[in-house]
Amino acid sequence: MLELTGRQEKFCRAFVDVANGAYAAREAGYAPRSARMQGHRLLKDRRVRARIADIQA
Secondary structure, eight states: OOOOOHHHHHHHHHHHHHHHHHHHHHTOOGGGGEEEEHHHHHTOHHHHHHHHHHHOO
């Protein structure tokens, strides 16, 4: 399985804390203007979802 980027890892950790994709994307360093779209895109990624599940376990 491919590794996550640093921003993707930050997104996963932030998402576990707040359960809000747009907020987690902003915390991970994505542009505030595109945070909602990036959060949605990231949550559709199997690797990101798997990492979130690992963190929550």
